[in-house]
Structure formats: C-alpha cells, structure tokens
Amino acid sequence: MTVTTRPTRTKATGAWADGDRTPLNDNEAFKQEDDALNVRQRIIDVYSRQGFASISHDDLTGRFRWMGLYTQRKPGLDGTHTGEEDVSDDRFMMRVRSDGGQLTTQQVRTIAEISNDFAEGSADITDRQNIQLHNVRIEDVPEIWRRLEAVDLGSTEACGDCPRTIIASPVAGVEKDEIVDGTSAMQEIKRRWIGNPEFSNLPRKYKTAISGSPVHDIAHEINDVSFVGVHHPEHGPGFDVWVGGGLSVQPIFAQRLGVWVPVQEVPAVWEGVTSIFRDHGYRRLRNRARMKFLVKDWGAQKFREVLENDYLGRRLLDGPAATVAPGTRRDHVGIHEQHDGRVWVGAAPIAGRMSGDRLVRLVELAEGVGSRRIRFTPHQKVLILDVPPQEADRLAQDLREIDLVVHPSEWRRNVLACTGLEYCKLALTDTKERARWTVEELEKRLPHIDIPFSIHINGCPNACARSQVGDVGLKGMLEKKEDGSHQEVFQVLLGGSLAEDTALARKARSLKVAAEDLPDYIERLARTYLDQREDGESFHGWARRADEDDLR
Structure with a gap:
C-alpha cells in the first residue's frame, strides 16, 4: 500500500509515517524488539512450566497484555501503596475476549468452570462486554486457553496496544x-x-x-x-x-x-x-x-x-x-419482544459483579427455558435471548436468586463500577463493594425514584467506568487527615451524558465526598433535583444549570 508522506512536523511525534521508526520510549522499544503476539508460546513452553519467577520483565509488564493478562494488586494493600514498585501480586487478571458480548450457554458454562477451577470463583462483566477473571496462576494459563479455545473463545489482544474486544449491540x-x-x-x-x-x-x-x-x-x-x-x-x-x-x-x-x-x-x-x-x-x-x-x-x-x-x-x-x-434507554434491561416473536430478558447485576457459581446457574436458567444464547452488554448487564414469551416472567423471578434483577430500581439499573482497589494496581479506592452498598442504601431511602439516574464509580482518574459521562461521576482519591492517616474520597462530576444530549460532566469547585458519605450525598442531591426540576427535565439537564450550592 502506498502511503502519502505527510509534511514534516516541527516536533517529532514518533509517527511511522514521518519516516523514522526509532523507538522514542520503552514501550515502543519492547514492541519493536519482539512482536507481542510471540509471548504466547513462551507462556506455554517456558513460564507456565518454570513459574512466575522465570518471566522476563518486558514480557510481564508489557507483552503479557496482548494475551489478556495483567498482574493484579497484592491482597490487603490499600490505596496508599498505589504507585509502589512491589504492589504487583504473582497472580493475574485474565480478560476473556467476547466480541459483541455474544456467547452461547456452552461458552458461559466453560467460563464458569474455569472461574471455579482456576480463578477462585471470580467473574466480572466489564463495560466492554468481556468477562474478567482474577487470581489466575501462570501455571494454569495454558489449560485455561485450551478450554476457552475448545469453545471458540480466547484472550488474545483483549488488552495491549492493539485492537481490543469489539463492542457491538447485544441484541x-x-x-x-x-x-x-x-x-x-x-x-x-x-x-x-x-x-x-x-x-x-x-x-x-x-x-x-x-x-x-x-x-x-x-x-x-x-x-x-x-x-x-x-x-x-x-x-x-x-x-x-x-x-x-x-x-x-x-x-x-x-x-x-x-x-x-x-x-x-x-x-x-x-x-x-x-x-x-x-x-x-x-x-x-x-x-x-x-x-x-x-x-x-x-x-x-x-x-x-x-x-x-x-x-x-x-x-x-x-x-x-x-x-x-x-430519553432512549440504551441498556436493554427488561423483557422485550424480538423480531421473531420470542423475547429477550435483560437483567442487572450490581456493577457487573458475577461469580463462577452464578454463571453456572445463569446457564441452567437460560437452558431451562430453551435458550442457548446469552449476551453481556456495554452497560455491565446480562441478556438471555430467544425466550418463549410465556416463560419470561418466571425466568425473571428465577434470576433474582443469583442477584440478576429484570425490573431493577433506577439505582441498580444505572450504576457502573470499574475493578477498583480489590484487584487493580492503579486504583486508590474500592469500587465494587462501594457500589453495592450505595445502591442498597439508596433503594431503601428513595425506592420509588422513576427517572434515569446513573452513578459511575471509578477507583482512579482513568475513567474505566466512564465517570465523565454519568449523571454522577465519582473519581476515587485519597485524602490525608489531620492524624496522618488517609481516607477514601471521591471527586464528584455531575451532569455528563451520551446519546441525544452528549456532554462531559460538570466539575463543581472542590466538590469531594468521603466514601462513607456517598449514600447521604446522593440522596440529598436527588431530593434537591426532584424539588427543583422543570417538567420533563433530566437530572443531567438540571445539574448543568443548578447553582453550585445546590450540588453540595
């Protein structure tokens, strides 16, 4: 392919089209030295046999990502350790690639078995329709790949400087x-x-x-x-x-x-x-x-x-x-008619948190109504396709036993959370359990709120849970107290949205909330909105025009 050379830039950007491929940073150097895809065979032939200590630095901190593998945070380290050299555990997060969130019940069953056999029962749905497993040992990776590939799944290029999992409409x-x-x-x-x-x-x-x-x-x-x-x-x-x-x-x-x-x-x-x-x-x-x-x-x-x-x-x-x-809903939660007369049943876990056992039961319930197709959504939700209409209500009731709610509260329906402090080396705060507690508290305090109200909880500034485009975006931080200890706090961003009213969230001056005060703050904010909103006004519309004092 002939590529037209662009005019020379005043400062080198490292773009290959400028004619100089000399690596300008360490990441570019290790990528040029050896294609990251080649690490797969070393994992199979060397590292899985010789153990974690045998892994080279460039492979461990670089090329492993192309195989969907990241080292995770050592257990028990709080956010004050983020950025330290020894924060990495000798266990891995593995991101199972599921393009479009399109899975058969057989594939979900396989993931569930891998979760229980090799990942201590962990399984989280991401907002890119993947499943993330945790606590994976390098010794077990070849067998995990063997099982995944037997059902046409894998983890290749689920991470790294490459085309990651393609997200697509789950329906x-x-x-x-x-x-x-x-x-x-x-x-x-x-x-x-x-x-x-x-x-x-x-x-x-x-x-x-x-x-x-x-x-x-x-x-x-x-x-x-x-x-x-x-x-x-x-x-x-x-x-x-x-x-x-x-x-x-x-x-x-x-x-x-x-x-x-x-x-x-x-x-x-x-x-x-x-x-x-x-x-x-x-x-x-x-x-x-x-x-x-x-x-x-x-x-x-x-x-x-x-x-x-x-x-x-x-x-x-x-x-x-x-x-x-x-006002269009994007998450496909609820019971919806398909073009063939059957229905899909969409359910909300809290912030994508699942487990191997829940996935096993999900498969059993889906197959029990004749479905063989499950979908994960870009909103951390779960859909079962091809359900006979007469079975939908019973299925919705049965899904509750694994914490999948088909007719959820607005709080449960609209919460997103990243991996957080539990496993992520970049995180400063907890997210998954914080999301659950906050949702459950708000369901008690404002159970009948009937307008979309999204809460996006991030454990660091990287916005993996889309903090800048939620009604309430929460960016995890640490704040030093007078006694020298630290507490988890969240910087608050308000009024972000996508779709018909796309805008980044508003930053109110010095607006931070202690983690333990999140339900109190969001309840107060929601009540103020309900008191002040104009007819048909969304929360994000109100938040963009509200006085700063009303946002506190």
Missing part, C-alpha cells in the same frame, strides 16, 4: 426495530485482524464499536472508531462512521466523518482507519498516543481525506447523521 440480529445487523462485519474484522501482526503494534489501545440498533447502545461517542446504524435516503441501511473518541484524564468525544458505509464495506473502512492510527499515531509520548489526539489535531475532514486518498483509494458516499430519540 444484534434480534431487535425488532434494528436498522442493520453489524454482526457479519464484526466477525470478519475479528477473523482477519485479531492476532494478526499487521495491527499488533499500534501506538496505544484501540477500541472499536459496531451497532445497527436505533438506541445507540455502544457508547460510540467515546470509542476510537464506531459504526452506528443509519438509513440513507437513497441507499438504505448502513453505518455512520465516528472516529477519535476516548475518556481518561483528557476526555474527547468522537467526530463524524460524514460518510455512509454499507455493512459489507465496514471491514475495509475499519482496516483503513486502523492503518491511519498505526502509521500516523503519536508514539513519542504514551499520554498522547491515543487516536483521539490525532483526530483532534487533524479534524474530521482531513482524516477522511487521508482515509480515502491514501488507504482506500476511493471516495466514500456522504451520509446522514444517526439520531436517537430523547
């Missing part, structure tokens, strides 16, 4: 009002490029989203590249393409390219966009290496021109913007 192919089913495109991308050295060395992580659902259920505004279902007035159903979204410490929303792409052309356009990131992405500094910075600097028009001229060799059709109705 693709069954939703009654679906614009277009993107499953074939997702599967083709996975088949051709996941585990392919062509894209195994990108500047940073790379996140893809594909959905033809009219409810915009993939958070396309915050992914590197997204394909969103839209009807073209002349050409019919296809996709509106967005690039350059991402959160973390410098949140930036994606931009529309203004093109319309039919489903059969999505893989080629994805390849072109990904190639631009590989070749032009900023590799010099890790904190500037995400694609959002390239898109921000170039703008959508230039990005489209480079895509068409240098990578596709053709013009793309102009297309209309995808729109969504105000």
Whole structure:
C-alpha cells in the first residue's frame, strides 16, 4: 500500500509515517524488539512450566497484555501503596475476549468452570462486554486457553496496544426495530485482524464499536472508531462512521466523518482507519498516543481525506447523521419482544459483579427455558435471548436468586463500577463493594425514584467506568487527615451524558465526598433535583444549570 508522506512536523511525534521508526520510549522499544503476539508460546513452553519467577520483565509488564493478562494488586494493600514498585501480586487478571458480548450457554458454562477451577470463583462483566477473571496462576494459563479455545473463545489482544474486544449491540440480529445487523462485519474484522501482526503494534489501545440498533447502545461517542446504524435516503441501511473518541484524564468525544458505509464495506473502512492510527499515531509520548489526539489535531475532514486518498483509494458516499430519540434507554434491561416473536430478558447485576457459581446457574436458567444464547452488554448487564414469551416472567423471578434483577430500581439499573482497589494496581479506592452498598442504601431511602439516574464509580482518574459521562461521576482519591492517616474520597462530576444530549460532566469547585458519605450525598442531591426540576427535565439537564450550592 502506498502511503502519502505527510509534511514534516516541527516536533517529532514518533509517527511511522514521518519516516523514522526509532523507538522514542520503552514501550515502543519492547514492541519493536519482539512482536507481542510471540509471548504466547513462551507462556506455554517456558513460564507456565518454570513459574512466575522465570518471566522476563518486558514480557510481564508489557507483552503479557496482548494475551489478556495483567498482574493484579497484592491482597490487603490499600490505596496508599498505589504507585509502589512491589504492589504487583504473582497472580493475574485474565480478560476473556467476547466480541459483541455474544456467547452461547456452552461458552458461559466453560467460563464458569474455569472461574471455579482456576480463578477462585471470580467473574466480572466489564463495560466492554468481556468477562474478567482474577487470581489466575501462570501455571494454569495454558489449560485455561485450551478450554476457552475448545469453545471458540480466547484472550488474545483483549488488552495491549492493539485492537481490543469489539463492542457491538447485544441484541444484534434480534431487535425488532434494528436498522442493520453489524454482526457479519464484526466477525470478519475479528477473523482477519485479531492476532494478526499487521495491527499488533499500534501506538496505544484501540477500541472499536459496531451497532445497527436505533438506541445507540455502544457508547460510540467515546470509542476510537464506531459504526452506528443509519438509513440513507437513497441507499438504505448502513453505518455512520465516528472516529477519535476516548475518556481518561483528557476526555474527547468522537467526530463524524460524514460518510455512509454499507455493512459489507465496514471491514475495509475499519482496516483503513486502523492503518491511519498505526502509521500516523503519536508514539513519542504514551499520554498522547491515543487516536483521539490525532483526530483532534487533524479534524474530521482531513482524516477522511487521508482515509480515502491514501488507504482506500476511493471516495466514500456522504451520509446522514444517526439520531436517537430523547430519553432512549440504551441498556436493554427488561423483557422485550424480538423480531421473531420470542423475547429477550435483560437483567442487572450490581456493577457487573458475577461469580463462577452464578454463571453456572445463569446457564441452567437460560437452558431451562430453551435458550442457548446469552449476551453481556456495554452497560455491565446480562441478556438471555430467544425466550418463549410465556416463560419470561418466571425466568425473571428465577434470576433474582443469583442477584440478576429484570425490573431493577433506577439505582441498580444505572450504576457502573470499574475493578477498583480489590484487584487493580492503579486504583486508590474500592469500587465494587462501594457500589453495592450505595445502591442498597439508596433503594431503601428513595425506592420509588422513576427517572434515569446513573452513578459511575471509578477507583482512579482513568475513567474505566466512564465517570465523565454519568449523571454522577465519582473519581476515587485519597485524602490525608489531620492524624496522618488517609481516607477514601471521591471527586464528584455531575451532569455528563451520551446519546441525544452528549456532554462531559460538570466539575463543581472542590466538590469531594468521603466514601462513607456517598449514600447521604446522593440522596440529598436527588431530593434537591426532584424539588427543583422543570417538567420533563433530566437530572443531567438540571445539574448543568443548578447553582453550585445546590450540588453540595
């Protein structure tokens, strides 16, 4: 492929398209020295046999991520130890890749068995539709892979500077009002490029989203590249393409390219966009290496021109913007009719927390009503597809025994939480148990609140639970007390949202809440909103206009 050389920049960014591939940081060096995909065989042949102490530094802290493996936090270390060199345990988090959250009951059963046999029963649904296992020993990784691959699953490129798990509509192919089913495109991308050295060395992580659902259920505004279902007035159903979204410490929303792409052309356009990131992405500094910075600097028009001229060799059709109705729910919770007359049953765990035993029971309940398809959503929810309508209510009742609620409170329905202090080496505060306690308290205090009210709990500034786009975003911090000890606190962000009213959350001056005061604070905030809201006004709309004193 011929790539047009861009004009020389005034300061080296490390972009390969500038003609110099000299690594400008340690991460770029180890990626260039040996393709990270090669670590798989060393894990099988050497590290699993010789044990944790045999693992080389570059593999352990770098290339293992390409196999979905991160060392986790040593048990018992609080947030004051974050950043210390010896915070890492000799056990691993393993991220099982489940593109689109699309799983059979056989696959879920296999994950459950692995959880109970090798991961101390751990299993968390992430907001990228993966399952994360914890406490995995290096000695057990080959057998875990063997079991996963026997049911067409794996962990390759679930982490790392590569194309990570593709998120997609969890009701693709069954939703009654679906614009277009993107499953074939997702599967083709996975088949051709996941585990392919062509894209195994990108500047940073790379996140893809594909959905033809009219409810915009993939958070396309915050992914590197997204394909969103839209009807073209002349050409019919296809996709509106967005690039350059991402959160973390410098949140930036994606931009529309203004093109319309039919489903059969999505893989080629994805390849072109990904190639631009590989070749032009900023590799010099890790904190500037995400694609959002390239898109921000170039703008959508230039990005489209480079895509068409240098990578596709053709013009793309102009297309209309995808729109969504105000107030649309994106999480698919509840009982909903499919296009074939059957229903899906969507249930909410608290912040994605599951377990091996719960997954076993989930499979039993699904198969008990004749379903063989389970979906995880980008909102940490669980769906059972293909349920006979007459069985739906009974299934909903039975799911309660494993803490999956089909008709949840707004508090339970709208909470997200990252991994947090329990396992994550970057975290400063607890998240999962804090989320459960907060939800359960609010269910007692304000059980009848009937408007969407999202709480996104993050254990550090990296926004893995999307703190900047929730009604109430909570960023974990530590605060030193007068006696020299530390307490967990959360910086509060208010009024963030996606979909029809996309905006980053508002930062009120010096607004922090002690972890033990979260239910009190959120109750007070919710009651003030209910007293002051105008007819039909959402919480995020009120929070953006409210006086700061009313937000405290």
